Amino acid sequence: MDFSTSDDHSEPVREFLPFLRIYKDGTVQRLTGTKIVPPSLHDPKSAVQSKDVRYYSSSSAGGDVILRSRIYLPKQTAPGEKLPVLVYYHGGAFLIESAFSPIYHNYLNTLVAEANVIAVSVDYRRAPENPLPIAYEDSWAALEWIASHASGGGSEDWLNKHADFDSVFVAGDSAGANIAHRMAIRFGKEGIGGIGFAGLVLIHPYFWGKDPIGNEEKESEFREGAFEFWKLACPTTTGPDDPLVNPAADPDLGRLGCSKVVVAVAEKDFLSDRGRYYCEAVRKSGWKGEIELLEAKDEQHVFHLMDGGCENAVAMRSKICSFING
Structure with missing residues (x-):
C-alpha cells in the first residue's frame, strides 16, 4: 500500500x-502525537539549550536520506568541559510521536539539567509508511553520526567540544526502549569505533511474546490487538516471538554491548511483566554485566512523560542520573 x-x-x-x-x-x-515545539537556546525553566541538527546517512534502510535529531546541552557547561552522552529514542509504538514533540522536549530538558549530560534525541522514520527495520537503521545511523565527532572534527560543535565519547548511554521509552535494546545488541556484535557504550536505560520497554506471562493471561483480546500493532510496524515479522519484539527468543541476547542496564517498569502498565521477564532472560543469557529493575507502584505506561513532577517520576529521574554519573 x-x-x-x-x-x-x-x-x-x-x-x-x-x-x-x-x-x-x-x-x-x-x-495523536503530532504536535511539535521548536528548540530553545534560552529555556528559562531548565537552563538547558537545545537545537536541531541534520545529518546525511548512507546506511539507513530505504537509500540515502537526511536524518534529524535534537541536541541538548546545559547552559552552565564550561569551555572544554566533557559530559556523558545520552542518546534517547522516543516512544509511540513506532507509529507516532517525534523527538520534537512537547512531551519529549520537556522531558529531555529536565533530564539533561538533572543528569548534567549532553543529549541527542533521535527522530527516526516511523511506520507504517516506513516499516521496521527502517527505524532501527535510522537509530544506528544516529550513533554512527555521534561517533564521527570522536576525533573533534564532526559537524556539530557541541559534540566536538563537550562529549565524553567513553561514556555514551543509550536510553528510550516504550518503542524507543525496544530500539535502545536493539542498538545495544548490534553494538555488542559490531561495535562503533570512537565511542564506548557505558550503559542502557530501558523505560517501560515495548516487548512481547507468543506465550502469555503474568497478567497477560487475563487479557486475550488485548493481546490480539497488541500483536496487530506490531504487525503494522513490522509487516515482515516472523511472529510474536520475533527476536525484534521478544528479546528472550534472541540467541544474541547475551551480547549486549554494555556493562550495565537499568529497566524501569510501572506496576499498572500492560507491558510491565515483559520488562520483568526481560531482566530474567538477560540474567540467564550469559551476559556478564549488571542489570537492575526499577518499579514504580500504582503507575501506568509512560507516566513520567505525563506528570514529570510526581513522586515516582522524580525518583525515576534520580535513579537514571545516578546510573549515568555513578
Whole structure:
C-alpha cells in the first residue's frame, strides 16, 4: 500500500486506535502525537539549550536520506568541559510521536539539567509508511553520526567540544526502549569505533511474546490487538516471538554491548511483566554485566512523560542520573 499523510482521503479501511487511521487511498491519519515545539537556546525553566541538527546517512534502510535529531546541552557547561552522552529514542509504538514533540522536549530538558549530560534525541522514520527495520537503521545511523565527532572534527560543535565519547548511554521509552535494546545488541556484535557504550536505560520497554506471562493471561483480546500493532510496524515479522519484539527468543541476547542496564517498569502498565521477564532472560543469557529493575507502584505506561513532577517520576529521574554519573 502506498502510504501518504495528506488530508485528501476517502474512507477509513483500518483503525489502530488511539494512534491512527489508514484510509482507502493509502492516507495515514495520525490522531495523536503530532504536535511539535521548536528548540530553545534560552529555556528559562531548565537552563538547558537545545537545537536541531541534520545529518546525511548512507546506511539507513530505504537509500540515502537526511536524518534529524535534537541536541541538548546545559547552559552552565564550561569551555572544554566533557559530559556523558545520552542518546534517547522516543516512544509511540513506532507509529507516532517525534523527538520534537512537547512531551519529549520537556522531558529531555529536565533530564539533561538533572543528569548534567549532553543529549541527542533521535527522530527516526516511523511506520507504517516506513516499516521496521527502517527505524532501527535510522537509530544506528544516529550513533554512527555521534561517533564521527570522536576525533573533534564532526559537524556539530557541541559534540566536538563537550562529549565524553567513553561514556555514551543509550536510553528510550516504550518503542524507543525496544530500539535502545536493539542498538545495544548490534553494538555488542559490531561495535562503533570512537565511542564506548557505558550503559542502557530501558523505560517501560515495548516487548512481547507468543506465550502469555503474568497478567497477560487475563487479557486475550488485548493481546490480539497488541500483536496487530506490531504487525503494522513490522509487516515482515516472523511472529510474536520475533527476536525484534521478544528479546528472550534472541540467541544474541547475551551480547549486549554494555556493562550495565537499568529497566524501569510501572506496576499498572500492560507491558510491565515483559520488562520483568526481560531482566530474567538477560540474567540467564550469559551476559556478564549488571542489570537492575526499577518499579514504580500504582503507575501506568509512560507516566513520567505525563506528570514529570510526581513522586515516582522524580525518583525515576534520580535513579537514571545516578546510573549515568555513578
